[in-house]
Amino acid sequence: MNLVTIITALIDGLLIGVVYGIAAMGLNLIWGVMKVINLAHGALISLGMFGVYLFFNGMGIHPYLSLIIVAALGLLMGIFIYYIAIARVINAPHLSTLLATFSINMIIIGLGTAIFTTTPRDTGFSLGTIEIGPFNILGTRLVAALITILVTALLYAFLYRTNTGKHIRAVSNNRAAAELMGIPSNRILALSFGIGTMLAAIAGALIATFFSFTILSGEVYELKSFIISVLGGLGNPLGALLGGLILGVLEGALPLAMPNTWVPVIEFVLFIIILLIKPSGLLGDRK
Amino acid sequence: MKHWYHPGFWIVLLLVMGIGIFPIISQDAAARESGFSVLLAISMAVSLNIIMGYTGYVSFGHVVFYGLGGYTGMYLIDSLGMSLPVAVIGGGAMSALLAFLLGKAILRLRGAYFALATIGINEAVRTFISNFDPFGGPTGIELQFSVYKVYGGAANALWITYYGVVAIAIFTVIFSYWIKSSKFGLGLMSIREDEDAAEVLGIVTPDAKTRAFMYSAILPGMLGVLFFFKNGNVEPGDAFRLHFSIESLVMIMLGGQGTLLGPVIGALSYQRLRVSLLTSDLSIGPLPLKEFQLVIAGLLMLLIILFIPAGLVGWLRQKFNALRKVLL
Numbered sequence: 001m002n003l004v005t006i007i008t009a010l011i012d013g014l015l016i017g018v019v020y021g022i023a024a025m026g027l028n029l030i031w032g033v034m035k036v037i038n039l040a041h042g043a044l045i046s047l048g049m050f051g052v053y054l055f056f057n058g059m060g061i062h063p064y065l066s067l068i069i070v071a072a073l074g075l076l077m078g079i080f081i082y083y084i085a086i087a088r089v090i091n092a093p094h095l096s097t098l099l100a101t102f103s104i105n106m107i108i109i110g111l112g113t114a115i116f117t118t119t120p121r122d123t124g125f126s127l128g129t130i131e132i133g134p135f136n137i138l139g140t141r142l143v144a145a146l147i148t149i150l151v152t153a154l155l156y157a158f159l160y161r162t163n164t165g166k167h168i169r170a171v172s173n174n175r176a177a178a179e180l181m182g183i184p185s186n187r188i189l190a191l192s193f194g195i196g197t198m199l200a201a202i203a204g205a206l207i208a209t210f211f212s213f214t215i216l217s218g219e220v221y222e223l224k225s226f227i228i229s230v231l232g233g234l235g236n237p238l239g240a241l242l243g244g245l246i247l248g249v250l251e252g253a254l255p256l257a258m259p260n261t262w263v264p265v266i267e268f269v270l271f272i273i274i275l276l277i278k279p280s281g282l283l284g285d286r287k
Numbered sequence: 288m289k290h291w292y293h294p295g296f297w298i299v300l301l302l303v304m305g306i307g308i309f310p311i312i313s314q315d316a317a318a319r320e321s322g323f324s325v326l327l328a329i330s331m332a333v334s335l336n337i338i339m340g341y342t343g344y345v346s347f348g349h350v351v352f353y354g355l356g357g358y359t360g361m362y363l364i365d366s367l368g369m370s371l372p373v374a375v376i377g378g379g380a381m382s383a384l385l386a387f388l389l390g391k392a393i394l395r396l397r398g399a400y401f402a403l404a405t406i407g408i409n410e411a412v413r414t415f416i417s418n419f420d421p422f423g424g425p426t427g428i429e430l431q432f433s434v435y436k437v438y439g440g441a442a443n444a445l446w447i448t449y450y451g452v453v454a455i456a457i458f459t460v461i462f463s464y465w466i467k468s469s470k471f472g473l474g475l476m477s478i479r480e481d482e483d484a485a486e487v488l489g490i491v492t493p494d495a496k497t498r499a500f501m502y503s504a505i506l507p508g509m510l511g512v513l514f515f516f517k518n519g520n521v522e523p524g525d526a527f528r529l530h531f532s533i534e535s536l537v538m539i540m541l542g543g544q545g546t547l548l549g550p551v552i553g554a555l556s557y558q559r560l561r562v563s564l565l566t567s568d569l570s571i572g573p574l575p576l577k578e579f580q581l582v583i584a585g586l587l588m589l590l591i592i593l594f595i596p597a598g599l600v601g602w603l604r605q606k607f608n609a610l611r612k613v614l615l
Binding site for chain 1 (some may be wrong): 339345392393395396398399400402403404406407408410411414415417418425533535537540574577578579580581582583584585588589592593596
């Protein structure tokens, strides 16, 4: 095994890791603000994939332009889901929100399977490869990583530089106190759920530019998002990016040392161990 | 124990016995098959209710015990030539062992963290088994046809597994009622209401939770062996299907968590609904209605969670005081 192989594997891992990171960020934001684990996350990622597929392959809109439309639709969809399924049970025990989001998952997956079947789809989009010295990088993956970093920066600017962002942070810190300060917490929760969904849709849309997918593919990324969120700390959006990078590098590097099929075993064992010894995550505070 | 006179217990027991005995009397293979799936669903839901309904810990990974038990039993039959009853006990024991080992560790986690951990464990075990050569790796274990000869041929073996599932379902109901009416069960329910208060009042919560987790794990372990023995083969994808756990959750929610009758009614009506959707001739536009099975189940669950979170039995008990004496 030479150095070039190793470095190529690591670069691939880092590039895909950032995209995992943004998927997890959506899950994480929702957990952080409203303590809801969104079990529809995977289905929403799948919808992002099919969004780009329908706009690009069906209507000929450029994938990165489709991405913007998909993101906007994702935001609206999230707000809609919040008012339909979550607003009523937001103060109920965890089981209710877990099952409410899971029933949304069943509805989306059920409709998706009935309409699109489970035949694999491919956008067939390519930007060629970029050669840097001895390393080959897929163009679509590089662009995906750059878009992710841009979206993360925008999210942070929104959360820390705008009034609405401040409200979101206030509600996530202490909802009751935020309400006493006159913040309309229900609207803020709906918006946060919308942004979380938007991030899931963006992640799906980006993944669709370089992998083939079915309506069920999102589930894989949902499980990865769980692992990443736990790695980076549930409720910590920046931690999600770090967790994504760690997972990406693991996925890039582990196959060099062991059969590919063992990689998920390692990932899930890692997930359980971290959950047990430090549920607040690597970056999380001690509680 | 005077508890055994409670009419609520007898209603459930007679209901399950009735479902179980009907195909035996009619000796009809089709009735046996639908009886098998209904009783399997009932036992899964009632056993999950021990940890979820009584103790208040939502497990998304109940299927891990079913899958692991199934694999253990199939391995005992296929590679070690054991008989079916030994395999069933072996499967149950293996699942209980896993629950025991996991119990103390993951039951420290509360609420959503516990639910996440159970998903992780199911996936970890599934991916591990896919790589585990003694269990056949990704292709799993397939039984030789000759295995069934000892049981009087494949057709007769189907009846034997059916008697097995009837026995387990009846036992599950009695077991669940015993827990619910015992002091131990009272401890579990106090953990559900307020774990810290329960601890202060002298319940050794880690031990009680681990025991509850083991009790809820034994039955799926045994059922897994019966199901996969009947099926003839076991693969990682079938054995650890997360969706199967979730279906049990839906059944419990439908009927009412923490009640004895609830999971039984929930399982019965969910299975009926599923079958009637699958065999329905109706269609929505160009798509037949059976394609929408998942959508309808999802909608149903959402409506229950939003509007009758106590489930059918819980709702009846709240509305009609007189029913509290007869419905458990």
